[in-house]
Amino acid sequence: RPPAVVLARVTPLGPHHVLLLLEDRTESRRVEAVRRDFVANVSHELKTPVGALSLLSEAVEDAADDPDAVRHFAGRMRRESTRLATLVKEIIDLSRLQAAETVFRPETLEVDQVVAEAVDRVSTVAQQRGSEVVVTGQRGLHVQGDKELLVTALRNLVHNALAYSPERSRVVVEVRRGVGRVIGTPAGQQVPTIDLAVSDRGVGISQADLNRIFERFYRVDPARSRSTGGTGLGLSIVKHIAGNHGGDVKVWSAEGEGSTFTLRLPDPDAGPAERPTARTPG
Numbered sequence: 001r002p003p004a005v006v007l008a009r010v011t012p013l014g015p016h017h018v019l020l021l022l023e024d025r026t027e028s029r030r031v032e033a034v035r036r037d038f039v040a041n042v043s044h045e046l047k048t049p050v051g052a053l054s055l056l057s058e059a060v061e062d063a064a065d066d067p068d069a070v071r072h073f074a075g076r077m078r079r080e081s082t083r084l085a086t087l088v089k090e091i092i093d094l095s096r097l098q099a100a101e102t103v104f105r106p107e108t109l110e111v112d113q114v115v116a117e118a119v120d121r122v123s124t125v126a127q128q129r130g131s132e133v134v135v136t137g138q139r140g141l142h143v144q145g146d147k148e149l150l151v152t153a154l155r156n157l158v159h160n161a162l163a164y165s166p167e168r169s170r171v172v173v174e175v176r177r178g179v180g181r182v183i184g185t186p187a188g189q190q191v192p193t194i195d196l197a198v199s200d201r202g203v204g205i206s207q208a209d210l211n212r213i214f215e216r217f218y219r220v221d222p223a224r225s226r227s228t229g230g231t232g233l234g235l236s237i238v239k240h241i242a243g244n245h246g247g248d249v250k251v252w253s254a255e256g257e258g259s260t261f262t263l264r265l266p267d268p269d270a271g272p273a274e275r276p277t278a279r280t281p282g
């Protein structure tokens, strides 16, 4: 979009001078356009399961004399209402995350517990797909944050790793200390981090799509996403949770080879000498 500069005020300052006040509205217009797109997408996404539920309820009525057909349509209705519930929950989660600038209830958390809970939440999906989730790396590390949010973020990454890999595959969650850039890291510097890397050997993501997967409702393959109960909001939620914790999420991927998504959080145990603010220049 071109810059939107408007003439906000003209004030005469005497016979030969006027004061022109120009205002740059580029950012506020961009924010407004993003909001409009989001509302349009939400309406579209909600219409799909609502429409399906309406058609399925008609089908149940028409099939009243055929118990097998009724069971079949009732099953589909249950799946559509689960989808609708997930969608509504994620839309609300995302709006809350966008409104909040900091973490809601930060506390010192054991990384092992966060990982265990996230893995536990995908155990049913893993089992259904005959896949396994393996946890490796360092134990006994800590992060500072909101447990429910961090579990949600990691759960989303592990769920995707399972969903976008063939059945009977292995997903690895590796916990390690790292160095890198998180929010607020001055240019050219790196800080100690706690990295939670989720790797799969699934379908992978092309370079062109990599730039877009964190956008709300963006899916590389909408049919595949839908068949695994995806809403297209999962990664957007992960990105916001990472940001609210002063962290970030990095991705490496190659089409046909697999992907690694790394949730990178600031290391609260790093000594003050390791923090960028405590460094002496040079």
Ligand code: ADP
Residues within 6 Å of the ligand: 156, 160, 161, 164, 200, 202, 203, 204, 205, 213, 214, 218, 219, 220, 221, 225, 226, 229, 230, 231, 232, 233, 234, 235, 236, 258, 259
């Ligand atoms: P969805 O609910 O569709 O999974 P996400 O926001 O979690 O939405 O992810 C957006 C898109 O990114 C997915 O639809 C999928 O195309 C792609 N994607 C996410 N994780 C992976 C992965 N581990 N491997 C391959 N593609 C992925």
